[in-house]
Amino acid sequence: MQTVMNLVGGGGASTPQYLSGDKPSIDAFIDKFDVFLFDCDGVLWSGDHLLPQIPETIQMLRDKNKRLVFVTNNSTKSRADYQKKFTSMGIPGISEEEVFGSSYSAAIYISRILKLPEPKNKVFVLGESGVEMELQSENVRFCGGTDPSLRREMQPSDFQNVANGSLLDADVGIVLTGLDYHPSYLKYALAQAYLRQGARFLATNIDSSLPSAGTLFPGAGAISAPLIQASGQEPLALGKPSQAMMDAIEGKFQFDRKRACMVGDRLNTDIEFGIRGGLGGTLCVLSGVSQKEEFLEKGAKVVPSAYVDGLGDLLG
Template identity: 40%
Template sequence: MAGAAGGRGCRMIRGAQIRDVLDAAHNVLFDCDGVIWNGEAAVAGAPEVVRLLKRRGKRVFFVTNNCTRPRENYVQKFSRLGFTDVAEEEIFSSAYCSAAYLRDVAKVQGKVFVIGCPGVLKELQDAGVPVAEQGDEGPDVSVYNLPLDPDVKAVLVGYDERFTFMKLATACGYLRDAECLFLATDPDPWHPLRGGRITPGSGSLTAALETASSRKATVIGKPSRFMFECISSQFDLDPARSLMVGDRLETDVLFGANCGLATMLTLTGVSTLEDAHELQQSESPEKKDCVPDYVVESIADFLQALEE
């Protein structure tokens, strides 16, 4: 596909140029937050873009590191924001993919201790992966007598607004066993909130546990290849005919580069064109992998190309 094989050019494209890129793609993968929507508002034109891509015969997938809700709740959000034809099987979240990894790849024979939110727990439940009880954090429990379940064979870290020191200590206790798997839903360090504020992301909590345990987590979400492999195992995607559209250079764009996809940055989310140009000027090959092939102001720019 154009742009995927050569150097990543960071080209700002419009109109007929966008049409050429879309004509070459059979599969279009979108990040959600900052690309499809911001909070509870769809990005202008996004529902129409998804509808028109499907009408053109494109296969559309949604690949998100946001692990806060299960896939069935994502379907509800898509519907609420005006997307009328998004199916659950087209949505691949880091929570869903983490559950799939534990069940199908790691084939964990035991329980999983989870630092995470209800979205992660629901996906694990739906996948039939047993989860360890959090344990009692009452006044008589301390780091000296934390109960540890001998059946725990893996620790999974995701976004957790109820993160505590005792959860961290419990996870450390399990990871003292070198055979205990250590997984993270995603590496996102923070997420933007309304009013210019941010919230710590899964990557921040994972970093705390990595420091405390002297171990490195296996990351399931973007930029790991596993999310693409998870989609490809179900839909037989050809990387050479696939386009990744995202708003974050170090996750979305790097994910596309890692998987051999053409990449497009949209400027409705986290990363800016200046960020991309700065990486493009870097001497580091790793940073250059975060440079997109193409840049658009918004996926609303697709509309002209799709409607012609």
């Protein structure tokens, strides 16, 4: 369990610096970092709407030779899917290698850190193709996921066959949940049975809600909740603000955390992720979920080192 404490800034700042319209401070802030980790939704775009001057800001940072990593908790898309999304949103030139999603984070954790011995190292997936594609990219075996046969109605015989194990894959040693747009009773029953047999319980992320069309829909944490409730177990989450994701990002990109800055719109995921990771700085953008009142008020729990109204303000 995490200690109850206030999380301040990164880089030791106790009052966040407001950068919008202050060119000298912007330049000084940017100069402090070699690496920028970006949340996407609420920072680069809002739903299907590109925010102002985003391509230009990204290009400015590239011109200054900054390394850019786009960090997303959306598990339904693979890095390849995400790269296409950047292009379709009007942000050209982002490579698949610059994207780091929670599905990829989970795949890396399973293949490079957990490393369960053969043969009981197969993953039962509650999630969409983004999870499957990233597991494939790390040569991790899996079942469940988008398998259409698991979307069927639960039959009376299924109760027997889950209970006697004949519907279970004996190689499953891990249950990985993410956002699944096709939940079914059968999938939950199978996942619960695997957990009861001792499978490890992982989640791509546990965001309870998914912002879309200007409102909130059930997120990965909501869709995983039946399994948490039925099993009485909590999964290890591999998306923001889990430090397992930060470790995976650092393991892949090899950078000095003190020269890295996390940019995001949510205090309790993005900014907390950067602060707990010991990054040199955190930048909150006010174009998404969190409001400045939340970190400016006395006793605020999570305080970024700086903030701007929108990411485009970094152009000065």
